[in-house]
Amino acid sequence: GESVGLHLPTLSVQEGDNSIINCAYSNSASDYFIWYKQESGKGPQFIIDIRSNMDKRQGQRVTVLLNKTVKHLSLQIAATQPGDSAVYFCAEQSGGSQGNLIFGKGTKLSVKP
Amino acid sequence: NAGVTQTPKFRILKIGQSMTLQCTQDMNHNYMYWYRQDPGMGLKLIYYSVGAGITDKGEVPNGYNVSRSTTEDFPLRLELAAPSQTSVYFCASSYNEQFFGPGTRLTVL
Numbered sequence: 001g002e003s004v005g006l007h008l009p010t011l012s013v014q015e016g017d018n019s020i021i022n023c024a025y026s027n028s029a030s031d032y033f034i035w036y037k038q039e040s041g042k043g044p045q046f047i048i049d050i051r052s053n054m055d056k057r058q059g060q061r062v063t064v065l066l067n068k069t070v071k072h073l074s075l076q077i078a079a080t081q082p083g084d085s086a087v088y089f090c091a092e093q094s095g096g097s098q099g100n101l102i103f104g105k106g107t108k109l110s111v112k113p
Numbered sequence: 114n115a116g117v118t119q120t121p122k123f124r125i126l127k128i129g130q131s132m133t134l135q136c137t138q139d140m141n142h143n144y145m146y147w148y149r150q151d152p153g154m155g156l157k158l159i160y161y162s163v164g165a166g167i168t169d170k171g172e173v174p175n176g177y178n179v180s181r182s183t184t185e186d187f188p189l190r191l192e193l194a195a196p197s198q199t200s201v202y203f204c205a206s207s208y209n210e211q212f213f214g215p216g217t218r219l220t221v222l
Contacts, residue, residue, distance in 0.1 A: 034210065043117075043203050043213030044156070089155055101146075101211065102172075103155035 012110045019077040021107045023090035026071060030092040035064060035075045038106070039086045047075070047088075077109075085111045114139050117214035119204050125220045126194040134189040134217050136204030144207040145187040146171075147179065149200040150216075156203060162187055194221045 013019045025033070031052040036044035050057045050064045050073075057064050063076040073090050087106040094100060120135045138145065143164045148156040148171075158171030162181040176198060178190040187206075191198060199221045205211040 041216075043205075043216050044211075045213070046210045049210065091155075101158065103148075103157070105153070105155045 009105070010108045010110070012112060013080050015080060015082060015111050015113050017080055019075075019080045019084070019109060019111075021075045021077075021088050021090075021109065023073040023075075023104055024071060025073065025090075025092050027092060027094055027102075028068075028071065029094040032093040033064070033066060033073050034091045034093075034101070035062075035073075036089045036091065036103075037084075037086045038089065044089060080109075080111050082111045082113060085109055116140065117204055117206055117212050119202075119214040119217050121217060122215070123218045125222060126191075127222060128194060128196065130194050131190070131192050132194070132219075134191075134202055134204075134219075136187045136189070136214060137185050138187075138204075138206040138212070139185065140206060140208070140212065141184060142206035142208050142212075143184065144211075145181065146205040146207070146211065147177070147187070147189045148203045148205065149173065149198075150203060151200050159189065159202075191219075196221050 034049040035047040037047050038044045048059045048062050048064050050066050055066050061078045065074045087108045089103050089106045091101050091103045117138045146161040147159040150156050157173045159177050160179040162168045165181050165184050168179050181187050202217045204214045
C-alpha cells in the first residue's frame with residue numbers, strides 16, 4: 001500500500017471556520033513534507049512545507065504540524081474561505097532526493113457559504 | 114515568467130498510437146518531473162530528470178520514455194498507447210519546491 005495516506009477523503013466546513021486536514025505517513029526515514037492544493041482542472045500548487053527537525057510551521061492562514069512520534073501530519077487553515085475549496089495532498093520525501101516525492105490520495109475540502 | 118507549460122491540454126488516442134507530451138519551463142530549474150494522476154487519486158511519478166542529459170525512472174515508468182536535451186524541455190513519449198494510460202499527466206520543475214504545469218488530459222480508446 002501507499003506509505004502516505006489521509007484519514008478523511010472529504011471534509012465539509014462552514015465559511016469562516018477553521019479546517020484541519022490530516023495525513024499519516026509510514027516511512028520513518030521521511031524528512032521533508034509538503035502540502036499541495038489542487039483546484040479543479042489545475043495542477044497542484046505548493047502551500048507549505050516542513051522539515052523533520054521542526055514540529056510546526058506557519059504561513060499565511062495555514063499551519064502545518066508534524067508529529068514524528070505517531071507519523072502524522074496536519075494542515076490547519078484558519079478562517080476558511082470559499083476559495084479554499086479544493087483537493088489537498090500531502091507528500092513526503094526522504095534522503096533529500098527530489099526524485100522520490102510520494103503523494104497521498106488527497107482530501108477534498110468543501111466550504112459552505 | 115510563464116512557469117511550467119504543457120501541450121496539448123487534451124488528447125484522444127486510439128490503442129497502439131504514439132504521441133509526445135510536451136513540457137517546458139522557463140525558471141532554469143535543473144529538476145523536472147512527469148506525474149500521472151488517475152481519477153480520485155494522488156500523483157504517481159513516471160520519470161524525473163536532475164539535469165540535461167540525465168533521466169531516471171519513477172514509480173510507474175512502464176510504457177513511457179523521456180529525454181532531456183535542454184534544461185527547459187522534458188518531453189514524455191508514449192509509444193504504444195493503451196487504455197491503462199488514460200490519465201491526467203502533470204509536468205513539474207523544481208529548485209526546492211515543485212512547480213506544476215496545468216496538465217494534459219489523455220484518453221486512450
